[in-house]
Amino acid sequence: MVARVSGLTVAAGDRRLAGPVDLAVADGERVGLVGASGSGKSLLVAALLDELPAGLTTTGSVQVAGRAGAVFQDGATALDPLARVGAQLTGPLRRLRGLSRAAAREHAAGVLDRLGLPPGTLRAWPATLSGGQRQRVALALALAGDPRLLVADEPTTALDTVGQAAVLDLLDALAPALVLVSHDLAVVARLCTRVLVLEDGVVVEEGRPADLLADPRHPLTRDLVAAARAGELA
Numbered sequence: 001m002v003a004r005v006s007g008l009t010v011a012a013g014d015r016r017l018a019g020p021v022d023l024a025v026a027d028g029e030r031v032g033l034v035g036a037s038g039s040g041k042s043l044l045v046a047a048l049l050d051e052l053p054a055g056l057t058t059t060g061s062v063q064v065a066g067r068a069g070a071v072f073q074d075g076a077t078a079l080d081p082l083a084r085v086g087a088q089l090t091g092p093l094r095r096l097r098g099l100s101r102a103a104a105r106e107h108a109a110g111v112l113d114r115l116g117l118p119p120g121t122l123r124a125w126p127a128t129l130s131g132g133q134r135q136r137v138a139l140a141l142a143l144a145g146d147p148r149l150l151v152a153d154e155p156t157t158a159l160d161t162v163g164q165a166a167v168l169d170l171l172d173a174l175a176p177a178l179v180l181v182s183h184d185l186a187v188v189a190r191l192c193t194r195v196l197v198l199e200d201g202v203v204v205e206e207g208r209p210a211d212l213l214a215d216p217r218h219p220l221t222r223d224l225v226a227a228a229r230a231g232e233l234a
């Protein structure tokens, strides 16, 4: 198991914000988390990354084997606007993998190539990249630490349809294990093998995407299926 969340609750003082939630992610698995705004998706992601905001209290346990890498909605937030892409990628490659400067640069060029970015990207400043390119660089950065788990929170929400499909395919190709968060069931259905539907911080339905799409049981899942189908028609 790459990650195991058991009986996790997150609270702000007396107010329960999320949970209790159980979640287990196996090696190679792609798990989707869907739910409306405020359903607790981001808190669960923060708990997996051990980055819950100070002041919140938790019960239960979160275990992640090895490192977890993260990709968020806006790749720009992960990038330093004042450093070229190459320097940002080689830093963690040298620090976390112990590579020499030259080896780190070669590795970074290889990763960018796999992400469909030209070698010149190493010398580029983040501001000169498109949203889709920045998201790919953010993915390269998340992978630099050789994570056992990749957590992607609305990674394609800011992209157009073509960009969305490309980034989702890359996540699927490169993530060792993946927790993919979206408000859009169609997005997680594209690559996840298992989907958890969250409402008010708890899992109200769980299943294979094809089953949820064909036979949603919970009213929220039905709404998400209707929204996914409407999106397909648009």
Ligand SMILES: Nc1ncnc2c1ncn2[C@@H]1O[C@H](COP(=O)(O)OP(=O)(O)OP(=O)(O)O)[C@@H](O)[C@H]1O
Pocket: 012, 017, 018, 035, 036, 037, 038, 039, 040, 041, 042, 043, 044, 053, 056, 183
């Ligand atoms: N640091 C915090 N302090 C107090 N309440 C918080 C904090 N962070 C989140 N919340 C509350 O916890 C609940 C779950 O928030 P969370 O951000 O996890 O939802 P979400 O499903 O990710 O929503 P969205 O899709 O809008 O990002 C919300 O009611 C939110 O207002």
